[in-house]
Amino acid sequence: MKRVIFQPEHEAYREVVREFVTRDLAPFAERHRSEHSIDRKCWQRAGEQGLLGFFVPEGYGGAGYRDFRFNAVQGEELARLGYAYASAFGINTDIVAPYLLELTTDEQKRRWLPPYAAGRTIASIAITEPGAGSDVLGIRTTATRMGSGWVLNGSKTFTTNGSSADLIIVAAKSEADKPSRSMSLFVVEADRAKFGRGASLEKIGQTEAETSELFFDDVFVDGSSLLGEAGAGFGYIVERLAQERLSCAVAALGHARGALEETIEYVRQRSAFGQPIGSFQATRFRLADCQTMIEVATAWVDQCIDAHVHSLLTPVDAAKAKLTATEVQNKVIDHCLQLYGGYGYIKEYRIARAWQDARVTRIFGGTSEIMREIIGRSLALTDEHA
Numbered sequence: 001m002k003r004v005i006f007q008p009e010h011e012a013y014r015e016v017v018r019e020f021v022t023r024d025l026a027p028f029a030e031r032h033r034s035e036h037s038i039d040r041k042c043w044q045r046a047g048e049q050g051l052l053g054f055f056v057p058e059g060y061g062g063a064g065y066r067d068f069r070f071n072a073v074q075g076e077e078l079a080r081l082g083y084a085y086a087s088a089f090g091i092n093t094d095i096v097a098p099y100l101l102e103l104t105t106d107e108q109k110r111r112w113l114p115p116y117a118a119g120r121t122i123a124s125i126a127i128t129e130p131g132a133g134s135d136v137l138g139i140r141t142t143a144t145r146m147g148s149g150w151v152l153n154g155s156k157t158f159t160t161n162g163s164s165a166d167l168i169i170v171a172a173k174s175e176a177d178k179p180s181r182s183m184s185l186f187v188v189e190a191d192r193a194k195f196g197r198g199a200s201l202e203k204i205g206q207t208e209a210e211t212s213e214l215f216f217d218d219v220f221v222d223g224s225s226l227l228g229e230a231g232a233g234f235g236y237i238v239e240r241l242a243q244e245r246l247s248c249a250v251a252a253l254g255h256a257r258g259a260l261e262e263t264i265e266y267v268r269q270r271s272a273f274g275q276p277i278g279s280f281q282a283t284r285f286r287l288a289d290c291q292t293m294i295e296v297a298t299a300w301v302d303q304c305i306d307a308h309v310h311s312l313l314t315p316v317d318a319a320k321a322k323l324t325a326t327e328v329q330n331k332v333i334d335h336c337l338q339l340y341g342g343y344g345y346i347k348e349y350r351i352a353r354a355w356q357d358a359r360v361t362r363i364f365g366g367t368s369e370i371m372r373e374i375i376g377r378s379l380a381l382t383d384e385h386a
């Protein structure tokens, strides 16, 4: 089905992203995998071509296009090369960006946005801790007032881009916060004394992206590092989760689409019993299922993108998008891998890596169980949720 949400300017942008992927990322992918990191030159090339600042206002070094369809095009195209690229760049453009655009003063914007749009600043967001992931309110990192600033203590884990990040949004509990449901957000510049990071964690997939532990041991940040109001951090996070989840959904389907196209090509070429494996009814039926699942999920996700462009996306609809798209992605890629036979199990094959990369999308950005919880609560099955 023809997708109707994109206009010519979005398709033109798709070409820009495709060119960037072909020229500036794909030739270096092997190195990114072995080094568990996307090198700074790639970030700078992305910045030079406007991929990291299209949404930043012109006065702060960007192009001023605040339209999630550009984010969607970018996420889809990056995920085709490898989901890790959508994860790493998506942290900047889809997840950190709304905090820096919406919660900052002019002075903070002047300080952080120009190098960010230019690809000189890599960003991350550190909410998850060893003891608290799904349960965001369970974090233990603290922020204590000291003079005009704050002192941070605690540790974070699973921080995407964490090993290279120059600027990290950190969630911490402060004494200003109401005990149970509140926290504050700080932008920590990585040159702060006593800030430390562990090596990038060894993952089963998405090896190009950094996933790191961060340590705050009496790290002092000045007062202007606070994002928005002290104590309002949990609300800020919740308000921005819908875009984060939509971003995961978009990339998941882009990833699945790419894998399906490559598999269709493969079953045309590969023969068994004297005929292409694509000629077997079992293959045809399996791929028909895959294409149907992707297209049906795309219809919902596109509707969510359109709703988001009009500021109408609800957390429940975003949860449905992430739940569906990531489950479809994992099913489709698993079916595709099966059609590669033994080669599907060999890491040199892109389908094997796609399968490894896909697994985490049902976990990060809110697990599938948490998505079901959000959707289930909206059904008002008990008086508590009515």
Ligand SMILES: Cc1cc2nc3c(=O)[nH]c(=O)nc-3n(C[C@H](O)[C@H](O)[C@H](O)COP(=O)(O)OP(=O)(O)OC[C@H]3O[C@@H](n4cnc5c(N)ncnc54)[C@H](O)[C@@H]3O)c2cc1C
Pocket: 091, 124, 125, 126, 127, 128, 131, 132, 133, 134, 135, 157, 158, 159, 160, 161, 203, 211, 360, 363, 364, 365, 366, 367, 368, 369, 370, 373
């Ligand atoms: C590769 C990767 C990148 C990541 N990037 C970031 C990042 O950049 N920044 C960041 O802050 N975090 C990041 N995360 C963390 C990620 O968001 C968390 O791993 C995720 O939210 C789950 O938290 P957890 O790992 O602590 O699992 P837990 O919360 O301990 O959950 C364990 C299991 O219990 C289930 N569960 C928990 N609560 C409920 C409930 N109420 N009802 C039903 N089941 C429940 C979960 O669904 C899961 O199956 C990343 C994680 C990974 C693996």
